Amino acid sequence: MIAERTINVTSAWLQDRLGWRTLKEVASHKTVPVHSSTHWYYFGGISLFLFTIQIITGVLLLLYYRPTVAEAFDSVRFIMTKVEFGWLIRSIHSWSANLLIFMVFVHMFSVIFTHAYRPPRELTWGSGIALLGVMMAFGFSGYLLPWNTISYFATKVGADVAASTPFIGEGLGRFLRGGDDVAGATLTRFFAFHVAVLPAAAIGLLMGHLLLVQKNGMSTPPWISMEKVRQMRFFPNFFLRELMVWYLALGVLGSLAAIFPWELGEKADPFAPAPAGIRPEWYFLAPFYTLKLIPSHVLFMEGELLGIFGFGLLAALLVTLPAWGVRKDGSAKTRMVNGAAILLASYLVVFSILGYVK
Amino acid sequence: MRTIRWLPLLASIALLPAKDSCVECHSNLDGNLQRPAALFKGDVHAVSHLSCAGCHGGDANSDDPxxxxxxxxxxRGKVARTGIPKLCASCHSDPNYMRKYRPQQRVDQYQLYLTSVHGKRLEKGDARVATCIDCHSVHDIRAVKDAAAPVHPLKLPATCGHCHADAARMASYKIPTTQLEEYRGSVHWEALTKRGDLSAPNCASCHGNHGAKPPNVESVAAxxxxxxxxxxxxFAQSVHNAAFPSGQGGGCMVCHSNHGIHKPSTAMLAGKxxxxxxxxxxxSNGGKMAVQAARRLDGLANALQVSxxxxxxxxxxxxxxxxxQLRLIEGKESLIKARLALHSFEEQEVGKPVDAGLLxxxxTKAAADAALHEKDVRRIGLAASVLFIAVSILALWFLIRRIETNGSATLTRRTIL
Known part of the structure; x- marks a missing residue:
């Protein structure tokens, strides 16, 4: 009786100040299309869940991590060996980062293959691609933070590639490294990117992305008849299913962290020669291997420059997909887009494997 | 203008090696007369533009034989074996001459050779002993660092063995011929050939090269x-130093032998x-101490292995x-120190590093056990978490079923906005 009254009073208090019943009203009307490809909708939610895990574990790591050359490695070692459950937090953060990027890729390809980029969802697509870029930047900047041998030399390679970008390369390289080489200044600014700049960008983009999804609703694939498609209420039906998937993701994440704890490796020694087999994180393997394959000179161009032009073109094609992948009447050029997506997915898978093996 | 055009050609002619009629003629001959000319192309002297005439005399600029x-x-034609060291020394002992080609190369080889058993015997007229060309080859002499040189560290044992493993040749000198075979079973040979450690001892490391002689007479330990x-x-501080002074053919050799030095183990201390x-x-006290030392060293080695x-x-x-793992490296260092201290033949000296290593x-064993226990705790925690997650998923599933079977308009047919 008292509890019911308390709830009612609180609810009225909040309603007066926030008008939260309007939100509740909106949420109660939100629906999700039910068809043969509905399961692909879950990947956006899983990505969101993993991003939340990243924020929580990242804040916990911040309590002990020290972003200096002298202390970075030892502070991570301290987290893993001395801090209660530090090993779990750090391992979950690393595994979750990788799973997050994988899920964002899956989400992106699901959007391409279900042609959800069609009008009026161009901005949703664009913000999603920007989020993918931000997530990869998170990965690149976070990789250096433990200051171990592999991450140090992989970052050197990555920064060198960025520095060979035409026109802006020199400035970009110096901006990323904070000097001519990867050193303490690089670590400080990578830390700043990782914990301040990128989270702000990610949260802003994510809010926009979610608002656009809310505004335009869930897209239905073109082969599903829109007249006959069934709808499921988002709250509670779809949300509870989403919650089940999140629990599953948490179970997978916990298992990976406990059974395969993320290794720390050896402290980086900038004066030591680069060890054999230096390679970046798996999501940069395909471009890394491509750059390795391109000869030093192709016609009048430097090989590396050609590679960067190629990746730039690929990124431009990806961002402008709603422009070239859609007919004037708003329908998707399904064959062309599917063909291009299969090509892209095959390239990424094959070159990543080759980059890992060779 | 015309002169300028010819300048590059003139310059290239000036850089060409001088004419060598010896190589030109001998290249067109057969057999033994042709062989030196063919070999000389790769010789270190030919690379420095020195000609046959440098050793054999004559005029290499004349086409008329x-x-x-x-x-x-x-x-002077073929140089007599007894004259070879002196002939080589005419250049190699001249610092002013050698400075033009190899400024950092030593010029005391001939002086050392004269102190060697080879040099002394040669002085007495024994032409069968090794001279410069027996080790360095002739007409295709290469720098020591050249892997094809017979004096390259990897090839030197075989080069010495060419004579010293030849029983017929050594018979008149009454020198054993088992050294090479023994050396090839030694830890030094293993380090040289299997580990590729070119600084590992070869014959010259102990016997000297140009001043080669057996070291056992004066200074094995040194x-x-x-x-x-x-x-x-x-060893110098031990009782054995007095009992087996190295000057009397003792020292290290008594236990470790000389050419066939095997990897030492505690089997050298105790056992049959x-x-x-x-x-x-x-x-005896010595026998008991040896067994005790073996037991302590084995005990430490086993404890470190378990860890x-x-x-x-x-x-x-x-x-x-x-x-x-870092601490374990310190433990292994203690084992090395203990093995080192064994050469003092003092129980206390051996005991100190052994005790430190055992600690x-x-x-490290405790750290490993703790890590393995922690692993088990993590697995149990994981199992509990997975169980909780599975139960939660199941509960959610039942909740969804209940909501949807209660008929609260779960699934509807609607037109997309």
Whole structure:
């Protein structure tokens, strides 16, 4: 009786100040299309869940991590060996980062293959691609933070590639490294990117992305008849299913962290020669291997420059997909887009494997 | 203008090596007369643009054989074996001359050679002993660092063995011929050939090269001690130094032999093949101490091995044991120190590093056990978490079923907005 009254009073208090019943009203009307490809909708939610895990574990790591050359490695070692459950937090953060990027890729390809980029969802697509870029930047900047041998030399390679970008390369390289080489200044600014700049960008983009999804609703694939498609209420039906998937993701994440704890490796020694087999994180393997394959000179161009032009073109094609992948009447050029997506997915898978093996 | 056009050609002519009629003619001959010309192309002297005439005399600029090989031009033909060291020394002992080609190369080879057994015998007219060309080859002489040179560290044992492993050749000198075979079973040969450590001892490291002679007469311990510094230091303070002074053919050789030095183990201290038992009775103080030392060293080695295995197991499960691994390295260093201290033949000296190593082995084993226990705790925690997650998923599933079977308009047919 008292509890019911308390709830009612609180609810009225909040309603007066926030008008939260309007939100509740909106949420109660939100629906999700039910068809043969509905399961692909879950990947956006899983990505969101993993991003939340990243924020929580990242804040916990911040309590002990020290972003200096002298202390970075030892502070991570301290987290893993001395801090209660530090090993779990750090391992979950690393595994979750990788799973997050994988899920964002899956989400992106699901959007391409279900042609959800069609009008009026161009901005949703664009913000999603920007989020993918931000997530990869998170990965690149976070990789250096433990200051171990592999991450140090992989970052050197990555920064060198960025520095060979035409026109802006020199400035970009110096901006990323904070000097001519990867050193303490690089670590400080990578830390700043990782914990301040990128989270702000990610949260802003994510809010926009979610608002656009809310505004335009869930897209239905073109082969599903829109007249006959069934709808499921988002709250509670779809949300509870989403919650089940999140629990599953948490179970997978916990298992990976406990059974395969993320290794720390050896402290980086900038004066030591680069060890054999230096390679970046798996999501940069395909471009890394491509750059390795391109000869030093192709016609009048430097090989590396050609590679960067190629990746730039690929990124431009990806961002402008709603422009070239859609007919004037708003329908998707399904064959062309599917063909291009299969090509892209095959390239990424094959070159990543080759980059890992060779 | 025309002169300028010809300048590059003139410059290239000036850089060409001088004419060598010896090589030109001998290249067109057969057999033994043609062979030196063919070999000389790769010779270190040819690379420095020195000609045959440098050693054989004559005029390499003349195409007429009677002039080129005229005694009037200093032609001396084939050099007698007894004259070879002196002939080589005419350039190699001249610092001013050698400075033009190899400024950092030593010029005392001939002086050293004269002190060697080879040099002394040659002085007495024995032409069968080794001269410069027997080790360095002739007409295709290469720098020591050249892998094809017979004096390259990897090839030197075979080069010495060419004579010293030849029983017929050594018979008249009454020198044993088993050295090469023994050396090829030694730890030094293993280090040289299997590990590729070119600084590992070869024949010249102990016997000297140009001043080659057996070291056992004067200073075995000093020879071994030039690399095994601490072993020598401990041995010099030991009772065995007095019992087996190196000057009397003793020292390191008594236990370790000379050419066929095997990897030392505690089997040298105790057991049926123990070296110590050759002098010490089993119930004597020395015999007891040897057995005790073997037991202590084996005990430490085993304890460290157990720790290493446990740490490897923990590492396999992804546990962070880096600190313990670093500590284990210190433990292994203690074992090395104990093996070193053994050369003092003092129980107390051996005991100190053994005790320190055992303490480290205990610590690292405890760290490995703790890591493995932690692994088990994590697995149990994981199982509990997975169970909780599974139950939660199941509960959610039942909740969805209940909501949807209650008929609260779960699934509707609607037109998309």
């Amino acid at each position: 009677t002039v080129a090989m005229s005694p009037a031009k200093g032609f 020879v071994c001690g030039s690399c095994h510094v601490l072993h020598e230091k401990f 093949d123990a070296v110590c038992s050759q002098c010490h009775e089993a119930d 290493e295995q446990q740490l490897a197991l923990a590492d396999k499960f992804g546990m962070d044991i880096a600190e313990a 480290i082995a205990k610590e």
